[in-house]
Structures are given as C-alpha cells and as structure tokens.
Amino acid sequence: MDTLATVRPASGGKDSQYQSDYAALRGLHSLANDTGITILIVHHVRKMDAEDPFDTVSGSTGLTGAADSTIILSSTGEGKVLYGRGRDLAEFECAMDFDPGTCRWSDLGRPCDAFVSETRKAIRCALKDGMIHPKEIAEHGDLDYDLCAKTLQRMTEGGEIEKGGRGHYRLTPDPHF
Structure with a gap:
C-alpha cells in the first residue's frame, strides 16, 4: 500500500x-x-x-x-x-x-566495503591478506605511510577495524554473518 x-x-x-x-x-x-x-x-x-x-x-x-x-x-x-x-x-x-x-x-x-575511499579499500585489502602493521599495510597498498597511519586511526575510531595491540590491526568481524 x-x-x-x-x-x-x-x-x-x-x-x-x-x-x-x-x-x-x-x-x-x-x-x-x-x-x-x-x-x-x-x-x-x-x-x-x-x-x-x-x-x-x-x-x-x-x-x-x-x-x-x-x-x-x-x-x-x-x-x-x-x-x-x-x-x-x-x-x-x-x-x-x-x-x-x-x-x-x-x-x-x-x-563499509562498498562506499570507501581508495585508501580504505587498499587498507582493507591488506588486512584481508594478513598484513597487521601500519608499515606493511602501507607497502602492500602502495600508500603513503602517514596517510595510511591516519586512516587506520580513523577507521579504528569509526569501528571499521580493530586495534589488537600496539601497532596491530585487524578487520572488525561482520556481526550479521
């Protein structure tokens, strides 16, 4: 109706x-x-x-x-x-x-997968491929290190990813699957 x-x-x-x-x-x-x-x-x-x-x-x-x-x-x-x-x-x-x-x-x-910047896509791809440290994430995605580190911080604050310890990052599990 x-x-x-x-x-x-x-x-x-x-x-x-x-x-x-x-x-x-x-x-x-x-x-x-x-x-x-x-x-x-x-x-x-x-x-x-x-x-x-x-x-x-x-x-x-x-x-x-x-x-x-x-x-x-x-x-x-x-x-x-x-x-x-x-x-x-x-x-x-x-x-x-x-x-x-x-x-x-x-x-x-x-x-969070569909509407992301190229930097965030590269970070998510690196995390999916097992990279956990900002330096290796930046290198894997061919990203500027400072931009990568700042984006990792924003993604953590926004709940897109998790910080598992000093300098270790991981994808946030999807609660719907």
Whole structure:
C-alpha cells in the first residue's frame, strides 16, 4: 500500500501518538496473519537523521512495533543503504545501487566495503591478506605511510577495524554473518 496515509484511519484525538500509530496497523496485521499473505506498506521517513535508522520512521515507535518487519531505504553521503529488522528477519544492512535502465536494485554488500575511499579499500585489502602493521599495510597498498597511519586511526575510531595491540590491526568481524 502506497502510502500508509491512504489507508490509515482517522485518529480519535484522545489516543496517544503511539496508540494511534499502532492502531493504524493493527487491522492490516490481523488481515495478513488471517490470510497468510504479506502486506507491504510504504511510509515516509523524517528528514532529520538518527543514530538508529528505525528512529527515522515518521511517527512514533507504534508503527515499527506493530509491523512484523521494517525495512528502510535511506540516503547517505556515500549512497543508498537498505536496513532491515523484524520478528522473523535477521537484522541486516547493505549498500544498494539503482540501475535506471533496468529499474532494478543491486545489493553491493556491506556499506563499509562498498562506499570507501581508495585508501580504505587498499587498507582493507591488506588486512584481508594478513598484513597487521601500519608499515606493511602501507607497502602492500602502495600508500603513503602517514596517510595510511591516519586512516587506520580513523577507521579504528569509526569501528571499521580493530586495534589488537600496539601497532596491530585487524578487520572488525561482520556481526550479521
């Protein structure tokens, strides 16, 4: 259903925002369960950013609480990211690309792998190949040592990689696999 507003019942005015939002989906949720079908509802996100993408759903948490699963397509500075979470759905996050010629979306993998600078790609490649020290990482990726060291620091602070000890780095395991 595109969009929720087209099928949403009018609010009684005395309900809280949460109760109103939850009630808006309760009937559709029952219909889906009773008939064994999936009902996909398109809804808007707010423009203000949030640490948790599910906090960007326009309205209260009653909407995400009533739905069995919530999937959000958002725009970041690097590109499009699809987030998903639900009762029978393992949480996921993947970078996406839209091909206007075929009108199809493609899964590009983890955003930290898909939307990175050439320096970060070279560092990740070196780490995958077993390099752990900044000097060998820089040499493996044909990078300037100072740029490599600073990028390693930023990647560690951002949680992309881990520092395993003095001068030892490793990739952060993907929690979704």
